[in-house]
Amino acid sequence: IHYSMFALSVLPGLVLMPGLFFAVRAVESWPRLRQATAIGVVALLLALLHSILDTALVEVLVRALLPGRSNPVSVAGSIIIYVWVYALFAAVVALMLSNYAVQDRERLLAEARDAAHQAQLAALRFQLNPHFLFNTLNAISSLIVTRRNDEAEAMMDKLSDFLRATLSADPH
Numbered sequence: 111i112h113y114s115m116f117a118l119s120v121l122p123g124l125v126l127m128p129g130l131f132f133a134v135r136a137v138e139s140w141p142r143l144r145q146a147t148a149i150g151v152v153a154l155l156l157a158l159l160h161s162i163l164d165t166a167l168v169e170v171l172v173r174a175l176l177p178g179r180s181n182p183v184s185v186a187g188s189i190i191i192y193v194w195v196y197a198l199f200a201a202v203v204a205l206m207l208s209n210y211a212v213q214d215r216e217r218l219l220a221e222a223r224d225a226a227h228q229a230q231l232a233a234l235r236f237q238l239n240p241h242f243l244f245n246t247l248n249a250i251s252s253l254i255v256t257r258r259n260d261e262a263e264a265m266m267d268k269l270s271d272f273l274r275a276t277l278s279a280d281p282h
Contacts, residue, residue, distance in 0.1 A: 114175075115168050115183070122163040123195070126156045130196055134203045149200050157192035161185045164192075 133152040137145045168183040246269050253262035 114171055118167040118171055119164050119183075119188075121167070122160045123192075126160055127196075127199060130156055130200055131203050134200055134207065138207060149204070150197075153196035153200050154193060157189055157196045158185075160192045160196070161189040164188050 130149075130152060134149055137148045140148065162185055165181065165183050165185045165188065169181045172179055172181050246265070250262050250265050250269070253259070253265060
């Protein structure tokens, strides 16, 4: 009979706890004081409802299985326990939701930092490419002026291979 009483005491909690979860989610964006007050009121009301249901269900069980015996569970005695249970559950849910929000902000921050880094690299690449091309063309021109045509032609071939590879490659 003790296991039956325990099961009957847990049953209302399985039905009522999701209500507390959704209440915590609903007030997530409220200011902290209003949030804490609303969650506290909901937890208190659910604890009272759970205590009443617990007492009534155990009363039915005791009358059915043990006629003549009194109900060992009282609303006053069980409400203290359930206030703590619901308060603890609300605190755990609030902590979990806060943790998810922090993780999401950290992910967004990491993405923003990565985007900023990529933008810096692209800006640097756009600055370096014209200087590289200018210096290479000057070197080829110097080779042509000094009549080192074979070296100039080899350098031109290397430059065209490099530019072809650069244009076909992913810029990242």
